[in-house]
Amino acid sequence: VGRTEGIDLAVVAGDGIGTEVVEQGLAVLEAALAPSGTKLSTTEFDLGARRWHATGETLTDEDLEKIKGQDAILLGAIGDPSVPSGVLERGLLLKLRFALDHYVNLRPTKLFQGVSSPLADPGEIDFVVVREGTEGPYVGNGGALRVGTPHEIATEVSVNTAFGVERVVRDAFARAAARPRKHLTLVHKHNVLVHAGHLWRRTVEAVNAEFPDVTTDYAHVDAATIYLTTNPSRFDVIVTDNLFGDILTDQAAAISGGIGLAASANINPDRTSPSMFEPVHGSAPDIAGQGKADPTATILSVALLLEHLGFAAESAKVHDAVAADLATRGDAVRTTDQVGRDIAARVTE
Amino acid sequence: VGRTEGIDLAVVAGDGIGTEVVEQGLAVLEAALAPSGTKLSTTEFDLGARRWHATGETLTDEDLEKIKGQDAILLGAIGDPSVPSGVLERGLLLKLRFALDHYVNLRPTKLFQGVSSPLADPGEIDFVVVREGTEGPYVGNGGALRVGTPHEIATEVSVNTAFGVERVVRDAFARAAARPRKHLTLVHKHNVLVHAGHLWRRTVEAVNAEFPDVTTDYAHVDAATIYLTTNPSRFDVIVTDNLFGDILTDQAAAISGGIGLAASANINPDRTSPSMFEPVHGSAPDIAGQGKADPTATILSVALLLEHLGFAAESAKVHDAVAADLATRGDAVRTTDQVGRDIAARVTE
Ligand SMILES: CC(C)[C@H](C(=O)O)[C@@H](O)C(=O)O
Ligand SMILES: CC(C)[C@H](C(=O)O)[C@@H](O)C(=O)O
Numbered sequence: 001v002g003r004t005e006g007i008d009l010a011v012v013a014g015d016g017i018g019t020e021v022v023e024q025g026l027a028v029l030e031a032a033l034a035p036s037g038t039k040l041s042t043t044e045f046d047l048g049a050r051r052w053h054a055t056g057e058t059l060t061d062e063d064l065e066k067i068k069g070q071d072a073i074l075l076g077a078i079g080d081p082s083v084p085s086g087v088l089e090r091g092l093l094l095k096l097r098f099a100l101d102h103y104v105n106l107r108p109t110k111l112f113q114g115v116s117s118p119l120a121d122p123g124e125i126d127f128v129v130v131r132e133g134t135e136g137p138y139v140g141n142g143g144a145l146r147v148g149t150p151h152e153i154a155t156e157v158s159v160n161t162a163f164g165v166e167r168v169v170r171d172a173f174a175r176a177a178a179r180p181r182k183h184l185t186l187v188h189k190h191n192v193l194v195h196a197g198h199l200w201r202r203t204v205e206a207v208n209a210e211f212p213d214v215t216t217d218y219a220h221v222d223a224a225t226i227y228l229t230t231n232p233s234r235f236d237v238i239v240t241d242n243l244f245g246d247i248l249t250d251q252a253a254a255i256s257g258g259i260g261l262a263a264s265a266n267i268n269p270d271r272t273s274p275s276m277f278e279p280v281h282g283s284a285p286d287i288a289g290q291g292k293a294d295p296t297a298t299i300l301s302v303a304l305l306l307e308h309l310g311f312a313a314e315s316a317k318v319h320d321a322v323a324a325d326l327a328t329r330g331d332a333v334r335t336t337d338q339v340g341r342d343i344a345a346r347v348t349e
Numbered sequence: 350v351g352r353t354e355g356i357d358l359a360v361v362a363g364d365g366i367g368t369e370v371v372e373q374g375l376a377v378l379e380a381a382l383a384p385s386g387t388k389l390s391t392t393e394f395d396l397g398a399r400r401w402h403a404t405g406e407t408l409t410d411e412d413l414e415k416i417k418g419q420d421a422i423l424l425g426a427i428g429d430p431s432v433p434s435g436v437l438e439r440g441l442l443l444k445l446r447f448a449l450d451h452y453v454n455l456r457p458t459k460l461f462q463g464v465s466s467p468l469a470d471p472g473e474i475d476f477v478v479v480r481e482g483t484e485g486p487y488v489g490n491g492g493a494l495r496v497g498t499p500h501e502i503a504t505e506v507s508v509n510t511a512f513g514v515e516r517v518v519r520d521a522f523a524r525a526a527a528r529p530r531k532h533l534t535l536v537h538k539h540n541v542l543v544h545a546g547h548l549w550r551r552t553v554e555a556v557n558a559e560f561p562d563v564t565t566d567y568a569h570v571d572a573a574t575i576y577l578t579t580n581p582s583r584f585d586v587i588v589t590d591n592l593f594g595d596i597l598t599d600q601a602a603a604i605s606g607g608i609g610l611a612a613s614a615n616i617n618p619d620r621t622s623p624s625m626f627e628p629v630h631g632s633a634p635d636i637a638g639q640g641k642a643d644p645t646a647t648i649l650s651v652a653l654l655l656e657h658l659g660f661a662a663e664s665a666k667v668h669d670a671v672a673a674d675l676a677t678r679g680d681a682v683r684t685t686d687q688v689g690r691d692i693a694a695r696v697t698e
Contacts, residue, residue, distance in 0.1 A: 079540075085550075086543040094541070118578050120469040137486075137507070142544040148551070152511035154544040158486070162501035189592070191428075192443070194435040195491040195503040201434075202497070222599035225574065229467050229603035243538070247596060250571035254578035 006039030007309060010070040010274065014048040015088075016283025017293035017336075018076025024295035024340025025074055025302045028321075031344040032306060032314040043070065047092055048283075049080035058091030064099055072305055073100075073276040076298065077283035090140060097133050100273040102266035103164065104171050105131035105242070106304065107249040107280065109232075114327035115257035119229065125256050127235035128179075130172035131245025133266055135164040136196075138242040160196040160241070165203045171269055172239035173211040183236035184216045187224045187244055200241070224248060228255060253280055260294030261326075265304040275308055277301040291335035296322060299343055321346035355388030356658060359419040359623065363397040364437075365632025366642035366685075367425025373644035373689025374423055374651045377670075380693040381655060381663040392419065396441055397632075398429035407440030413448055421654050422449075422625040425647065426632035439489060446482050449622040451615035452513065453520050454480035454591070455653065456598040456629065458581075463676035464606035468578065474605050476584035477528075479521035480594025482615055484513040485545075487591040509545040509590070514552045520618055521588035522560040532585035533565045536573045536593055549590070573597060577604060602629055609643030610675075614653040624657055626650040640684035645671060648692055670695035 011026065013019040026042065033040055045063060052058055067073060078093045097105070111117055111125035135158075142156035176184040186204045190197025201218070208216055219227060221244045227234055228251050240248065253262035262280035279297030287293060300322055306315035321343045334342070360375065362368040375391065382389055394412060401407055416422060427442045446454070460466055460474035484507075491505035525533040535553045539546025550567070557565055568576060570593045576583055577600050589597065602611035611629035628646030636642060649671055655664035670692045683691070 085540045085546070089540040090543065116469075118468055118470065120465075120467055137505075138541055142507075142542065144544040144548065146511075147548075150511050150515075152548055154509045154548040156486075156507040156509075156542045156545045158491075158505040158507070160503045160505075162495075162499050166499075189595075191434045191438040192487055192592075192595075193491065193505045194439065195493040196505045197434070199493065199496075199501055199503040222595050225596055225600035226603040226608065229578070229600065230607075243541075246538075246541075246571050247574055251574035251578065251600070254575040258579075259575065 006041060007033070007072065008070045009040060009042045010067045010073040011042045011044045012047050012073060012075040013044065014076040014078045014283060015050070015080045016077055016285045016288035018048070018078070018283055020288070020291065020293050020336045021279060021295040021298040022074060022076040024336060025298035027340050028299045028318060028344045028347055029074075029302045029305070031347040032302070032318050033311070034348070036314070038311075048078050048088060049083050052083055052088065058088060059095050067096070068100070068273055070274050072274045072309060074302070074305065075276055075278035077279065077281065079283045080285055094138060094140070096276060097266050100266075100276065101268050101270070102133045102276060103168050104265075104267040104269055105133035105245060106265040106267055107131060107245070107252065108263060109249070109252040109256050111256045112261070112323055112326040114329055115261065117255055117257065119232075119255050122255060123231070123233040125232045127232070127238060127252075128175060129238045129240065129245055129249050129252060130168060130175060131240060131249065132164065132168045132242050134242075135160055136242035158193070158196055158241075158243070160199055162199065162203065165200055166207065169200075169203050169207050169239055170210070172237055173207055173214055176214045176237040177211050179236060181236040182214045184214050185235055185238045186216065186218045187221050187238055187240040187248065188218075189221050189244075191220065196241070204239070221247070225251060228252060249280060259297070261296050261300065263297050263300035263304055265301065265308060267308060277305040291337060293336050295336050295340045296326070296343075299340070317347055355390060356382070356421065357419045358389060358391045359416045359422040360391045360393045361396050361422060361424040362393065363425040363427045363632060364399070364429045365426055365634045365637035367397070367427070367632055369637070369640065369642050369685045370628060370644040370647040371423060371425040373685060374647035376689050377648045377667060377693045377696055378423075378651045378654070380696040381651070381667050382660070383697070385660075385663070387660075397427050397437060398432050401432055401437060407437060408444050416445070417449070417622055419623045421623045421658060423651070423654065424625055424627035426628065426630060428632045429634055443487060443489070445625060446615050449615075449625065450617050450619070451482045451625060452517050453614075453616040453618055454482040454594060455614040455616055456480060456594070456601065457612060457653075458598070458601040458605050460605045461610070461672055461675040463678055464610065466604055466606065468581075468604050471604060472580070472582040474581045476581070476587060476601075477524060478587045478589065478594055478598050478601060479517060479524060480589060480598060481513065481517045481591050483591075484509055485591035507542070507545055507590075507592070509548055511548065511552065514549055515556065516618075518549075518552045518556050518588055519559070521586055522556055522563055525563045525586040526560050528585060530585040531563045533563050534584055534587050535565065535567045536570050536587055536589040536597065537567075538570050538593075540569065545590070553588070570596070574600060577601060598629060608646070610645050610649065612646050612649035612653055614650065614657060616657060624654075626654040640686060642685050644685050644689045645675070645692075648689070666696050
């Protein structure tokens with residue numbers, strides 16, 4: 001990847017509002033890359049509910065091989081009520097995260113100027129959650145016996161390895177070390193989930209030696225939801241497991257302007273496969289096709305994509321364009337396209 | 350139990366602020382029972398950090414047998430930083446909940462008049478969480494291999510049975526049916542934890558047939574944290590698993606005046622063993638012994654205790670006394686004792 005070689009981008013628009021927001025994300029990406037003359041080649045992948053209904057396929061080996069040949073993935077949203085719960089989540093979205101070894105699920109939370117928070121006194125909100133992406137209760141290591149009988153038993157196994165925990169913890173420390181406050185909070189529930197929790201805790205202690213100027217603390221996941229309500233300013237970088245990260249980042253989105261603004265990156269820091277950039281929100285079938293979806297979360301995900309691919313100045317430009325748009329947004333109602341166009345115009349300015 | 354036989358109460362004051370808040374809880378309990386002439390016999394159990402340091406014991410078979418002979422348990426708080434994480438939680442608190450089959454962990458959330466919420470626009474908050482108490486990721490069914498090596502693997506197993514899910518879901522439906530709004534929300538994560546999640550979902554559907562006038566809906570746990578921030582009024586009764594219930598009830602406490610007001614009941618609805626009443630908060634060693642702890646959560650837990658033992662009028666009296674105290678509380682700072690005395694006085698009025 002680079003200015004001369006160009007970017008090969010896999011585009012998975014997906015379901016519902018996914019197509020609408022991805023269109024605007026791509027427009028802003030083009031606008032950001034134009035000045036440098038970097039060529040953007042997109043390949044669309046028809047994945048999601050439509051494909052599953054038509055063929056029964058979620059993500060074939062062939063799809064996966066083609067995606068592996070790209071530099072990055074831009075994903076809109078996956079899921080539709082017409083598909084049984086879990087089929088597309090496990091068979092497509094999580095399959096991508098696991099197969100491409102996206103072990104860092106990065107979710108920045110910032111209360112931008114001009115955005116109102118549902119908290120009466122939000123203070124400054126500017127933290128990033130480093131959610132582990134390839135282990136924990138998300139491994140699909142569950143099962144059920146005697147289903148549908150009074151003797152049914154269903155299990156879900158959270159799997160945590162030193163290998164998997166250490167690499168994400170090290171990534172989180174590096175991110176904390178690069179931020180002004182240099183503070184890392186481990187969130188877990190080690191007083192109940194003692195085996196997994198103690199592995200996480202010992203790992204944070206051990207890796208801290210490599211980053212002596214990063215301060216650390218710990219919060220149980222239940223307490224963390226309290227802090228996110230009463231004092232979110234206390235957080236700088238949060239590192240946590242896959243499930244706790246899922247829960248906390250939705251709450252984090254809620255306190256900082258809502259899911260329409262929450263960006264995420266599924267990163268493979270070793271760059272052995274393409275990373276994936278997607279808004280935290282879902283496919284929102286209730287508002288799909290009406291131009292009502294806010295593309296801002298996708299556009300902020302594009303900023304993360306640019307940063308990951310080494311286009312730091314372009315990333316900052318997109319981020320600043322979003323910030324400027326939000327600062328003047330007020331109560332005006334704009335369509336998905338309009339928001340995308342306005343932000344793209346600011347990028348081009 | 351009854352007006353004539355009296356109440357045999359096990360008192361586990363525990364650690365930190367536990368002793369302080371339990372003292373006030375007991376004073377209010379005495380005040381509430383006095384008019385009826387019901388005799389309250391308390392037996393104190395020396396359990397918690399002090400006992401563990403002195404003897405290495407958390408909860409012996411003998412302790413447990415004695416506790417089983419009581420009508421109910423009032424618990425303050427368990428835990429101290431001097432005890433390794435998990436020892437008292439698993440060996441004492443959770444052991445009580447599991448051994449006494451407290452399968453309904455009841456946590457009402459109400460924004461009382463006079464209490465300010467950290468939410469800018471909280472609306473009406475009045476819901477109850479029915480948290481499963483004897484299964485899920487809390488079963489202690491985890492383990493670790495090659496601990497301390499780069500090949501360490503730690504697992505935590507969430508165990509869910511038709512038996513266990515059905516009984517708590519039925520209890521939640523009965524509670525919903527008895528409330529004006531008659532609405533039940535299942536919270537889970539069935540798009541990822543498909544085996545456990547689908548068991549919960551099918552169970553709610555099946556038990557709904559017994560309670561046809563209760564309406565139901567579903568929220569993923571991540572989305573539930575958003576609703577608790579933006580629109581908590583949507584909830585009436587929430588039924589959920591042990592871990593999700595732990596997380597959501599701390600957030601619920603945060604939006605409704607804080608952990609100093611959050612009551613809970615660990616109920617065995619079959620009455621085969623004593624139920625246990627405790628504030629949601631912990632032992633707060635940082636403020637212990639200073640008269641700073643708010644005993645209100647414990648006193649509201651006493652109201653739940655009275656209700657469970659059939660003293661409905663007395664329970665209502667305690668609840669109303671707390672409501673009246675909160676309505677006039679303002680910013681005045683009172684000691685733990687003073688708050689207890691003021692509420693007891695209102696009960697006696
Ligand atoms: C759709 C679902 C599988 C996904 C997750 O749980 O990770 C979503 O909630 C998210 O946070 O990206
Ligand atoms: C102390 C801990 C084991 C406990 C729990 O997780 O259940 C507490 O957080 C609670 O909510 O009562």
